[in-house]
Amino acid sequence: MKAIVRSNFGGPDMLRLEEVPMPVLAPGTVLIQVRAFGLNHAELYMRRGEWGNVAAISGIECVGSVVADATRRLQAGQTVMAMMGGMGRTIDGSYAEYTLVPAANVIPVDTSLEWDALAALPEAYAVAWTCLHRNLHLQPGQRLVVRGGSSSLGQAAIDIAVQLGAEVIATTRNAGRAPLLASLGASHVVVAEDGLAPALAGIGGKVDAVLDLVGNSTILDSLAATQRGGHVCLAGFLGGLAPMVDFNPLSQMPGGVQLSFFGSFSFGDEEFPLSDIPMQQIVDMAANGQLRGRPARVFPFTELAAAHALMEDNAANGKLVVVV
DSSP states (O other): OEEEEEOSSSSGGGEEEEEOOOOOOOTTEEEEEEEEEEOOHHHHHHHHTTTOSOOSSOOSEEEEEEEEETTSOSOTTOEEEEEOTTBTTTBOOSSBSEEEEEGGGEEEOOOOOOHHHHHTSHHHHHHHHHIIIIISOOOTTOEEEEETTTSHHHHHHHHHHHHHTOEEEEEOSOGGGHHHHHHTTOSEEEOOTTOHHHHHGGGTSSEEEEEEOSOTTTHHHHHHTEEEEEEEEEOOOTTOSOOOSSOOHHHHSOTTOEEEEOOGGGTTSTTSOGGGSOHHHHHHHHHTTSSOOOOSEEEEGGGHHHHHHHHHTTOOOSOEEEEO
16 A cells, blocks of 8 residues: 655655555454545654654544454444544554554544545544533633634634634734634634733633643643633643743642643543544534534645645644545
């Protein structure tokens, strides 16, 4: 089969099309013919060697058709989504014509969406739904900040939160992206260069919840902008992977604000089964236009390196999808 293999750690030119052996069905796994997959910032870190020793074939999510299921839960030809379960990290991922995924990380869906549209949903919408419902406990009428709103995960979170009935405030480093975020339903778009709390002062002040996708460099600022009884969830590292230095919760965290973290590598674990996420409902809502998740750009398989370069330049403006 054909696969995009990372020849070494480095830039997009390290991703090369090669012929590799087909995966062999093993107990507890599902063999999937990959039809399309979305790109994620985590795959940049993997490619550059910032995530440690990872699989040569990257890709943490995909949509496709079942070839065989060792658990006999799924039928050959069935449409499925797959995400994480070691994909692209400890096992070869979705940058290939076929991929072998733990059965716990595969979800069947029934849809008429085209492959490229379907591929924009799994990782971004599953993570957004989990963060909003399980970590932030977001309720209708509450005020939410999505920090890093123009990212694919940020856009999915805005989309879901607006459907839930929350008032959404999106942040972006590029004011030119404000119309895009407003079109998704964000009530306000701010560029929080001097801190989030000052940016919120003229639009109602502190908020009930913050979904911080920028990372360690902004998390303390996000906590400071959240009111007592509120929640902050860290779920992305758009600002890089550098750790916080000399973090002292006793002096730096506001009293009464709850901080949590979510990483999609937990999907498939007993604590975070994919069955907990209403993916069929999310797919149906996307198909009927209630959710507006669509690819920002679609690339053919042979142009994966170009898609990586666009993502690395922070010029994606949403979800990049590759069709195999």
